[in-house]
Amino acid sequence: MARSRKEKERKVIAEFPNRRPYGAKLALLLEKQTSFRIDGECTFLVSPDIHLRIKPKHFKQEGGYGWEVIVDGFATASEAEQMGLKVALGLLWTAIQGRYSAKLIYHTPLPCVVYDRQQSKGVTLSGEATLSVIRGPERLVSSLDQVLSSQTPVDSRLLVAVEIFASAKLESTERTKFVGLVSALEPIAVQKRYDDENLNSLLKNFIDDLNNSDLDSTIKSSLTGRINQLRFESVSRAIKRLVEETLPEDSEAVSIVQEAYDLRSKILHDGSTDADLQEKSRDVEEIVRKILETKIKTEMGIVS
Numbered sequence: 001m002a003r004s005r006k007e008k009e010r011k012v013i014a015e016f017p018n019r020r021p022y023g024a025k026l027a028l029l030l031e032k033q034t035s036f037r038i039d040g041e042c043t044f045l046v047s048p049d050i051h052l053r054i055k056p057k058h059f060k061q062e063g064g065y066g067w068e069v070i071v072d073g074f075a076t077a078s079e080a081e082q083m084g085l086k087v088a089l090g091l092l093w094t095a096i097q098g099r100y101s102a103k104l105i106y107h108t109p110l111p112c113v114v115y116d117r118q119q120s121k122g123v124t125l126s127g128e129a130t131l132s133v134i135r136g137p138e139r140l141v142s143s144l145d146q147v148l149s150s151q152t153p154v155d156s157r158l159l160v161a162v163e164i165f166a167s168a169k170l171e172s173t174e175r176t177k178f179v180g181l182v183s184a185l186e187p188i189a190v191q192k193r194y195d196d197e198n199l200n201s202l203l204k205n206f207i208d209d210l211n212n213s214d215l216d217s218t219i220k221s222s223l224t225g226r227i228n229q230l231r232f233e234s235v236s237r238a239i240k241r242l243v244e245e246t247l248p249e250d251s252e253a254v255s256i257v258q259e260a261y262d263l264r265s266k267i268l269h270d271g272s273t274d275a276d277l278q279e280k281s282r283d284v285e286e287i288v289r290k291i292l293e294t295k296i297k298t299e300m301g302i303v304s
Contacts, residue, residue: 020073024084026112028091029059029066031101031170046144052087059105066105077114084112085154090147092159092166093296094140096289103167111163150300157187158299162292175267178281182264184288185257188295189238193231203227236261246291253287260284 044052055068071087074080088104088111095102104111161184168180207224215223233241239261240254247253260280266272274280296302 020075021116021118022074022077022080022114023070023072023117024074024080024087024112024114025068025070026084026088027057027059027066027068027105029062029064029103029105029170030095032064034098034100034102044141044144046141046148050083050148052144052148062103062105066102072117077116080114081110081112082153083148084114085110085159086148086150087144088112089154089159089162089296089300090144092162093147093293094143095166096162096292097143098140101166101169103170104163111159146302147296147300150302152300155299157190158292158295161185161187162296165288165292174277174281175273178260178277178284179264179267181281181285181288182257182260185239185242185261185291186235188291189235189242191232191235191238192241194233200231203230243287243291246294247287250287250290256280256283257287 039056041053041055044054046052051072053070053072055070056065057068058065069087069091071080071083074083092102092104106113164180164187165184168177168184171177171180207227210220210223210227213220236258240258243250243254243257260283263274263280
């Protein structure tokens with residue numbers, strides 16, 4: 001019965017584009033040493049009624065190979081967009097779990113592009129579906145299926161964090177790799193607002209005194225913005241809390257991340273570096289990987 005229903009869905013998507021007119025596309029650059037035996041277009045049946053196609057692609061500007069990924073068969077553009085974002089998250093999560101790097105290639109606000117299949121001349125959909133034999137296909141399909149089957153919309157902050165982390169090791173220098181690995185925590189380290197009447201009163205008085213001063217208006221405006229930021233915890237404190245809450249059993253994680261974040265600040269603001277940068281990159285990479293995997297499972301409702 002289930003197979004019959006899937007065959008029917010495939011036929012509807014393939015033969016009646018007007019009924020499911022929308023799809024989404026995205027492009028993924030893979031790390032050079034990552035080998036997937038995909039010689040031509042493949043169609044993955046990764047979740048009920050979801051048809052995802054992968055085409056090998058050479059990215060001339062980036063000087064590497066990867067995939068063009070297409071997911072078809074949605075009644076509305078918003079449905080296609082949401083599924084495109086889930087595909088992006090699922091593929092990056094697969095890369096994180098497989099310990100290889102991947103980078104989304106896009107020049108639009110979102111990593112996926114929604115298109116109307118009825119108007120697209122360059123996209124076709126076959127009625128046949130095949131799954132090629134690749135390295136670890138069950139892991140790829142399983143991870144994608146878990147994300148695509150989730151009823152939870154993709155958190156944009158989580159997607160940015162995963163995107164930064166998965167692509168960090170594709171950077172050309174050790175410093176930019178390190179900065180990317182550490183920076184991946186910032187989007188998901190939500191800064192809490194301090195709920196303290198004494199603090200609010202103190203900051204209000206400070207702003208009142210500032211407004212009554214003879215300082216230039218542009219300086220007043222700048223300082224007012226910085227004062228209002230004091231109502232929230234610092235990014236560093238938010239990251240520390242994120243690590244503590246996500247990895248409570250790892251006693252060394254907080255100190256490793258704090259040291260890495262301090263070094264990141266020195267690199268960005270002072271142009272400095274560190275003799276043990278590679279080793280510190282490896283340490284922080286494993287911790288950030290664990291945090292992202294935990295966040296994805298929790299937010300997308302994935303049961304291990």
